[in-house]
Amino acid sequence: MRRVGIEFRQSYQRRVAEGFIQKYLSGDNILDIGYRGGDPEAVPVTENAIGIDLDYPGYDGVHLPFPDKSQDAVFASHILEHVPEAHPVLVEWDRVLKVGGYLVIFVPHRDLYERRPDLPSLWNADHRRFYTPASLLTEVEAALPVNGFRIRHLADNDWGFDYSVAPAKPPRGCYEIELILQKIERPAYSDYLRLSEAMSSAIRSLDSFFILLIEDFLRKDPAANQRPSIVPNSNNYITPWRVVRERFLNLDLASEEELRRILRPLLESVSVDLGWYTSVNPDLAEHPDPAEHWRSYGYFEGRLPRDFWPVNG
Secondary structure, three states, X not given: OOOOOHHHHOOHHHHHHHOHHHHHOOOOOEEEEOOOOOOOOOOOOOOOEEEEOOOOOXXXXXXXXXXXXXXEEEXXXXXXXXOOOHHHHHHHHHHHEEEEEEEXXXXXXXXXHHOOOXXXXXXXXXXXXXXXXXXXXXXXXXXOXXXXXXXXXXXXXXXXXXXXXXXXXXXXXXXXXXXXXXXOOOOOOHHHHOOOHHHHHHHHHHHHHHHHHHHHHHHHOOXXXXXXXXXXXXXXXXXXXXXXXXXXXXXXXXXXXXXHHXXXXXXXXXXXXXXXXXXXXXXXXXXXXXXXXXXXXXXXHOOOOOOOOOOOO
């Protein structure tokens, strides 16, 4: 039995027996953030882990004196609820983590430990926020690069918790949320998955303009074999087919076939990155004209014509 931090000590032996330590904390380079946990005699979570506390040289409570992508694991047990701002701390933990490494976070569960909806905590005056699994994930997703991690484990640890104890008395047993993230190499398209509010607003405006343009065109002459006189074009952005289809199939203005006929010429204005398009669509590697495929089929299948489209144009 290692004399690890007070909170993790409650279930340390069980985690060793279950293979938890071996699976997530067996690398050569591990940081144990705030490892003492109120016990000046505590030691880091594993023999080869470096214990980080406020007296560690170069550590200021946020910034870690270690290079980018240098650590196999970052372990933080009952730390995040104490820091003034979670966002910069999570960013820093992610910075030092290697691709493939694990970020292991334990925080007290609001409904097990606090058993009250809002601050202050009755049991630890230094708690800055209460956590549920949803609120913890919200902070993580706001701080870490989109598509830069995968959730490998998320659980409520109520091992030995005594549910008969009233909220006015200190909790007994384990009362924490376990979250384990694995850092991954971000795919090239990842920035497209989370747009800024400004970009989202701009795209919504383009979508609305595009829809109105087609509606106006159809009302004037739905049978004409032509295209709208104005081509909406911002960084070669054209409203996704699913948006157009969902809008118009609920109206009597046009059939899906008519919409495809109208849209096909507009797609000529969109540049297609052939190398990127075939790399993310290997089924088209031998296609004689991948750009033509996108304009005739790929657009309508929801495929993107190039990296980061439409964010970077």
